[in-house]
Amino acid sequence: MIQEETFDVTVIGAGAAGLAAAAVTAAAGKTTIVIDREDRPGGILRQCIHNGFGLRYFKEELTGPEYAEQAAEKAEKAGANLRLGATVLDMKKEPDGTLLLLVLSPGDGVRKIRSLAVILAMGCRERNRGNLAIPGSRPAGVFTAGAAQKLLNMEGILPGKKAVIVGSGDIGLIMARRLRWSGIKVEAVVEIMPYPAGLTRNIVQCLNDFGIPLYLEHSVVNILGRERVEGVEVAPLKDGIPQTERKFHIDCDTVLFSVGLIPENELSSSVGVALNPSTGGPLVDSGYETGVPGIFAAGNVLHVHDLVDFVSEEAEHAAQMVIRRLNGETAPGGTFPVKVESNLKYVVPNRCRNGQDTRFAFRSLIVTNDAELEAEQNGKIIWKRHYNYIRPAEMIIVDLKAEQLKEEGELTFRLKKGEKI
Amino acid sequence: MKKELICIRCPIGCRLSAEWKGDFEELNISGNRCPRGAEYAKQELRDPRRIVTAVVPCNSVLQPCIPVRTDRELPKHLIDRLLNILYRSRVEIPVRKGDIFIENFENSNANVIFSSTITR
Numbered sequence: 422m423i424q425e426e427t428f429d430v431t432v433i434g435a436g437a438a439g440l441a442a443a444a445v446t447a448a449a450g451k452t453t454i455v456i457d458r459e460d461r462p463g464g465i466l467r468q469c470i471h472n473g474f475g476l477r478y479f480k481e482e483l484t485g486p487e488y489a490e491q492a493a494e495k496a497e498k499a500g501a502n503l504r505l506g507a508t509v510l511d512m513k514k515e516p517d518g519t520l521l522l523l524v525l526s527p528g529d530g531v532r533k534i535r536s537l538a539v540i541l542a543m544g545c546r547e548r549n550r551g552n553l554a555i556p557g558s559r560p561a562g563v564f565t566a567g568a569a570q571k572l573l574n575m576e577g578i579l580p581g582k583k584a585v586i587v588g589s590g591d592i593g594l595i596m597a598r599r600l601r602w603s604g605i606k607v608e609a610v611v612e613i614m615p616y617p618a619g620l621t622r623n624i625v626q627c628l629n630d631f632g633i634p635l636y637l638e639h640s641v642v643n644i645l646g647r648e649r650v651e652g653v654e655v656a657p658l659k660d661g662i663p664q665t666e667r668k669f670h671i672d673c674d675t676v677l678f679s680v681g682l683i684p685e686n687e688l689s690s691s692v693g694v695a696l697n698p699s700t701g702g703p704l705v706d707s708g709y710e711t712g713v714p715g716i717f718a719a720g721n722v723l724h725v726h727d728l729v730d731f732v733s734e735e736a737e738h739a740a741q742m743v744i745r746r747l748n749g750e751t752a753p754g755g756t757f758p759v760k761v762e763s764n765l766k767y768v769v770p771n772r773c774r775n776g777q778d779t780r781f782a783f784r785s786l787i788v789t790n791d792a793e794l795e796a797e798q799n800g801k802i803i804w805k806r807h808y809n810y811i812r813p814a815e816m817i818i819v820d821l822k823a824e825q826l827k828e829e830g831e832l833t834f835r836l837k838k839g840e841k842i
Numbered sequence: 843m844k845k846e847l848i849c850i851r852c853p854i855g856c857r858l859s860a861e862w863k864g865d866f867e868e869l870n871i872s873g874n875r876c877p878r879g880a881e882y883a884k885q886e887l888r889d890p891r892r893i894v895t896a897v898v899p900c901n902s903v904l905q906p907c908i909p910v911r912t913d914r915e916l917p918k919h920l921i922d923r924l925l926n927i928l929y930r931s932r933v934e935i936p937v938r939k940g941d942i943f944i945e946n947f948e949n950s951n952a953n954v955i956f957s958s959t960i961t962r
């Protein structure tokens with residue numbers, strides 16, 4: 422017989438999202454278990470040893486490991502059980518409405534965990550070179566930026582001596598500085614877009630501080646070397662097409678790919694949670710509940726965040742909704758769809774309830790210093806705000822009050838570009 | 843003298859332009875959207891500083907190295923010297939988050955502290 426345990430709430434993942442959610446449900450007296458396959462809590466934060474976390478949530482500037490430790494302490498103090506070194510293999514909805522998880526850990530073998538609500542907090546994983554089409558053989562020395570970060574920051578292993586970084590997202594930029602500070606040369610950062618994907622401050626402190634060149638509108642067209650990387654060929658792009666006649670060679674033994682993150686949702690899909698193609702995460706309502714009643718989602722599993730503070734806040738909000746659900750409090754009002762158009766990539770949540778405070782999160786498709794974000798419902802503009810700084814790298818957060826969401830009817834957000842650039 | 847800078851105190855990243863005479867006399871800063879930008883430029887021109895983070899090998903059974911950080915910004919010219927010392931060090935556990943590893947590095951007023959608790 423497989424042993425079975427029962428909790429009110431099961432949280433899958435002990436990263437920033439899972440820990441924040443568990444702290445809230447446990448503090449409200451709901452028996453809560455947080456399951457993570459790693460041996461220590463914190464998720465991706467543990468490998469992000471740089472500072473720049475927590476100014477909002479903990480009111481001080483922390484490194485990733487410090488944030489992780491504080492978040493874990495908060496969850497444990499509230500009474501949440503942390504089950505580490507345990508992987509959730511499978512999840513099912515039982516006929517009585519409870520959720521049954523199959524969990525594997527080296528110590529306990531396979532166990533069943535049954536609960537009334539599940540919060541998905543599995544984070545995201547990196548896209549790798551397999552998802553891109555770059556020719557060349559597959560020599561040693563090619564890493565995703567996150568894998569190199571883990572190697573360097575957690576194992577203390579240097580990935581090489583001379584590196585080229587592909588993609589200018591924040592992880593790649595942070596890694597450029599990390600490599601330089603570890604005595605590794607960084608020859609270049611190569612970005613296909615005409616503007617950097619990461620924050621300007623990271624361009625300054627991670628590239629400019631060290632004189633590392635950033636090639637915008639360039640692409641790596643070839644990785645050279647048989648056993649080990651020996652160099653890359655880089656070409657400028659024109660209308661998105663590499664100008665191979667203008668390609669040039671950069672010597673290196675290491676190539677890092679920093680080309681984006683995808684929410685980790687195999688488990689969610691297996692239980693029938695519908696995903697949003699624009700985020701890769703579950704479709705949710707304003708209570709962060711997915712299409713399967715009782716299953717909620719928060720953090721990078723829902724959509725990729727750039728600031729951990731927003732991850733923790735989102736998870737707390739989801740946990741509040743779980744508590745209301747478990748207490749049998751039914752929300753007033755009806756639900757209606759939320760949509761985005763012009764210049765916005767996505768919105769979370771995808772359904773909303775009238776008469777309820779709601780946080781909306783967006784990603785822009787454009788770079789602009791003059792834009793207006795507006796919300797239209799039933800033919801009326803119900804809200805708008807001007808922005809003088811919009812970047813795809815930075816999430817836009819809008820909190821609307823219950824009074825602003827009085828009516829029912831499809832809600833559409835659009836981002837209108839102003840005159841200035 | 844004239845110099846263009848980018849403020850790194852917040853994600854907006856204002857483009858600043860600084861003008862001065864002689865030894866930073868009559869320093870005039872423009873382009874900042876808030877007073878912190880002017881403060882940043884003054885500091886950056888005279889004495890640029892950064893928080894430094896790194897990992898140091900340790901004798902834990904759980905992980906081969908432990909993350910450390912400076913508890914305040916360190917003058918840039920001291921960074922390489924600090925890193926060289928850190929990479930040649932070894933930490934004996936147990937240590938707690940916030941414990942001081944190196945005190946007042948080269949009279950900079952910055953301590954190196956542990957970013958993580960490791961007890962075994």
Ligand SMILES: Cc1cc2nc3c(=O)[nH]c(=O)nc-3n(C[C@H](O)[C@H](O)[C@H](O)COP(=O)(O)OP(=O)(O)OC[C@H]3O[C@@H](n4cnc5c(N)ncnc54)[C@H](O)[C@@H]3O)c2cc1C
Pocket residue numbers: 433434435436437438439456457458459463464465466469472473474475507508509510542543544545567570591592595685688719720721722725726727728729730732
């Ligand atoms: C390299 C990098 C740099 C960043 N820099 C900054 C920064 O400077 N400032 C900032 O504010 N934010 C930064 N962020 C963003 C922020 O750190 C993350 O968005 C946040 O930590 C994500 O938290 P999470 O809980 O959603 O996911 P994660 O931290 O990824 O946690 C998910 C957890 O779920 C576990 N898990 C997954 N599937 C299973 C399963 N089936 N069974 C058991 N466990 C499972 C995983 O082991 C993991 O521990 C950075 C992110 C990255 C990747």
Ligand code: SF4
Pocket residue numbers: 849850851852853854855856874875876877878879880882
């Ligand atoms: S000047 Fe102010 S607004 Fe501009 S980047 Fe600096 S801190 Fe931010």
